[in-house]
Amino acid sequence: MLGAGNMGTLSAWYLTRAGHAVTVIKDNASPMQEKTLCFPDGQRHSLNLPVRAPGQISTTIDHLIVAVKTPYSQVALPPIIQHLHAHTQLIRLQNGLGALDGLLPHGILPLEAVSTSAVKGQHPHHDIVAENTTWLGGHGEKPPWMNDLQNHWPNLVWTRDIRIPQWQKLVANAVINPLTALHDVPNGQIIDDPSLRLCAEKICMEADMVLQALNNDWPGQSLDNVLAVARATANNTSSMRADRQRGATTEIDAINGWIVRQADQLGIEAPENQAVVSALRRGSVAG
Numbered sequence: 001m002l003g004a005g006n007m008g009t010l011s012a013w014y015l016t017r018a019g020h021a022v023t024v025i026k027d028n029a030s031p032m033q034e035k036t037l038c039f040p041d042g043q044r045h046s047l048n049l050p051v052r053a054p055g056q057i058s059t060t061i062d063h064l065i066v067a068v069k070t071p072y073s074q075v076a077l078p079p080i081i082q083h084l085h086a087h088t089q090l091i092r093l094q095n096g097l098g099a100l101d102g103l104l105p106h107g108i109l110p111l112e113a114v115s116t117s118a119v120k121g122q123h124p125h126h127d128i129v130a131e132n133t134t135w136l137g138g139h140g141e142k143p144p145w146m147n148d149l150q151n152h153w154p155n156l157v158w159t160r161d162i163r164i165p166q167w168q169k170l171v172a173n174a175v176i177n178p179l180t181a182l183h184d185v186p187n188g189q190i191i192d193d194p195s196l197r198l199c200a201e202k203i204c205m206e207a208d209m210v211l212q213a214l215n216n217d218w219p220g221q222s223l224d225n226v227l228a229v230a231r232a233t234a235n236n237t238s239s240m241r242a243d244r245q246r247g248a249t250t251e252i253d254a255i256n257g258w259i260v261r262q263a264d265q266l267g268i269e270a271p272e273n274q275a276v277v278s279a280l281r282r283g284s285v286a287g
């Protein structure tokens with residue numbers, strides 16, 4: 001697993017339960033990564049994952065989950081590229097879209113994972129897990145290991161068309177993440193604050209226009225889903241707000257930045273998306 005933040009660690013837990021050995025690849029002084037997860041049934045499980053720096057990898061990698069935050073993909077992937085081969089099965093477990101474009105050797109088509117589960121790190125000794133649906137899909141047939149993994153990973157769904165859940169999550173992230181990050185508020189403020197709600201509607205409308213232009217079958221009307229996500233996670237700190245609070249680079253380029261790039265290519269105006277991209281790149285509050 002390349003990088004292992006919250007969602008990477010949760011995936012590693014399910015994989016471990018299914019009998020797979022998971023090694024985290026990252027530059028780290030510590031040879032083990034430890035985390036205790038608290039599940040909805042109240043059970044706590046501690047996970048100890050071995051960590052290897054890229055330079056310590058000596059074998060080819062047959063299965064790789066890319067779980068680094070999108071801005072770090074460009075730095076994290078090149079040192080391990082020599083260990084990938086034409087048949088490496090690669091799963092991208094990241095927010096947004098396009099972060100691995102141009103970075104993978106020819107012939108490797110990643111599967112995409114989209115999760116609505118969450119891991120919240122509000123407690124000093126453990127992180128709280130909210131278990132929801134995770135979709136896995138992409139090109140080709142359902143991989144042979146998927147059936148067994150589904151016995152250990154609750155609500156893990158195989159889909160041939162990953163685009164629908166991926167785009168739904170993209171639009172939710174495109175609205176909730178930048179607005180909560182720029183205004184330093186929890187997700188529920190998108191519903192409670194009329195000016196944020198207006199920005200949300202505009203970002204959403206632009207995103208729907210772009211997605212509809214890319215695929216006629218896109219149903220649009222994403223606002224209902226976005227507001228439902230904001231309601232369900234009302235007290236949460238979005239990942240982008242958390243990144244901004246700790247001064248880390250945000251995932252704006254893979255989320256709203258992706259929408260703006262598509263809009264440019266299609267000749268569609270996307271000023272609200274452009275505004276949050278610019279504001280987050282500047283690090284200032286949106287006008």
Ligand code: KPL
Nearest residue numbers: 176233236237238239240
């Ligand atoms: O996925 C999220 C994130 O924070 O990245 C949402 C859905 C906005 C929940 O906080």
